């Protein structure tokens with residue numbers, strides 16, 4: 628073989644292996660980048676927003692209340708929620724606790740991830756209000772994701788357990804005030820109870836047959852709640 632020919636072949640060989648090297652580097656870079664994007668997305672899914680699942684200071688509590696209903700005095704944010712909700716707020720859904728829990732006890736219950744349940748608000752027997760899921764997020768309350776994406780959900784403490792599942796007059800009055808405030812701040816001009824899911828005032832047993840929630844006492848007063856809320860909205 629002539630000397631010139633060997634040099635030429637060597638040059639071709641160098642050129643080809645140089646290309647291979649670049650391709651391998653590109654492939655490795657692509658893999659690393661993809662892995663980073665994947666890990667980032669996975670972490671974003673697992674990471675809860677700040678203030679969720681932790682004990683808040685007084686100023687952090689006030690900050691959360693300022694973004695939600697000023698009627699609230701207690702905050703314990705539950706991890707059992709979708710952050711943020713997918714729809715704008717158009718509905719309110721009423722629940723009862725099926726018990727007479729303090730706001731703290733209900734907060735502890737909703738803090739347990741394996742319970743997979745929450746509500747935006749809770750009202751105790753004295754008419755005090757708690758925030759468990761901020762309004763901008765979807766609570767896991769009504770056994771219906773579509774409804775909860777549109778609804779602010781409220782749990783009310785029971786004065787009597789079983790039977791007609793009565794709630795206290797204080798809790799009932801607060802419920803009407805809270806519904807008025809939710810409508811007012813979210814631009815809901817009228818609360819309509821149709822007895823089915825077509826109205827914008829809904830109850831848990833519309834979505835789940837095997838629950839009594841919100842109990843006879845509240846269910847029989849839904850039209851009254853809508854009427855009183857609308858009266859408040861018209862006068863304010």
Ligand SMILES: [Zn+2]
Nearest residue numbers: 722723831840
């Ligand atoms: Zn319920």
